[in-house]
Amino acid sequence: MKIIDPHLHLFNLKLGQYNWLKPEQPPFWPDKFKIQQDFSEQDLIVNSEHEIVGFVHVEAGFNNQTPSAEIQWLNSTVKRPFKAVACIDLTLENKAFKTAVDELITYHCVSGVRHILDDNAQAVLSSPHVLENFKYLERHNLNFDLQMSIIDAASLPLMLSVMKACPKLKVIINHAGWPPITDSRSHLVQSEWYKALKQLAAFPQCAVKCSGWEMVDRHYDAFSSEQTSWLSSVINLCLQMFGEQRVMLASNFPLCLFHSSYLEYWDNVIKTLNELLLTEQKKQALVFNNACSWYSLNLV
DSSP: OOOEEEOOOOOTTTTTTOOOTTTTTTOOOGGGGGGGGOOGGOOOOOTTOOOOEEEEEESSOSSSTHHHHHHHHHHHOOOOOOEEEOOOOSSSSSHHHHHHHEEEEEEETTTEEEEEEEEHHHHHTTSTHHHHHHHHHTTTTOEEEEEEEETTTHHHHHHHHHHHHHTOOEEGGGGGOOOOOOOOHHHHHHHHHHHHHHHHHHHHEEEEEEHHHHHEEEETOOOSSSOHHHHHHHHHHOOOOOOOOEEOOOOOTGGGGGTOOOOHHHHHHHHHHHTTOHHHHHHIIIIIIHHHTTTTOOOO
């Protein structure tokens, strides 16, 4: 299969800062050493039956004060077709935010931005400058990669309000909004995650990337002999809510290495799609076409 990986990170530890990768800085994962090294597109090795045609690089803390530095580095090193999701600070005053965005859009590879919300989601989304900053992203047709726990009861309504106020802003949920790990599809349907995802799916400008499984559980089972696997349950529910044109499958490389190799990861994903009995057209949409469409990669 042709694959566009819509969520991965490349590292150059000599050129970039990557404070989060340093041993003395959080997160304090005991296995963080596995990714404390350089990663390039040459490391994107898959089974010979498949091909990584292109990818979307999501900001990785290269230089959070000067986001364009990471974009310049990517442009100098990447050979495959790619798009970039740049770092942005949503809490900047409007004038400073516009200046940062104006610089980023001079790079044709930039299709969107990300401010990792996670534990700070409520504080960031409550900032007095945030709505105007989102409207500026909307005006310039830049995606926003949404990374937060969607079960955050205080933050979700704030994000939904932004989406109502910015109906043309494309919002792409990272890592399926952190679904709870369970092999029971019924438990997922009853979860707060499912209810929140349903609210987000009601907005046609919202899509979801299924990835980051290893961030929820390093030892998740890709397959279950007795019942449907966690991966297939989450993917299936996302498809039911978002439809086949608003769901993308991604790797979160190199963090997927906490669980398995890049090659094994994509083999597991393709096997999961086969178990879901999807048509070839639907499978190709999930691993290729949708990423091209949502991130403006002109490869279809």
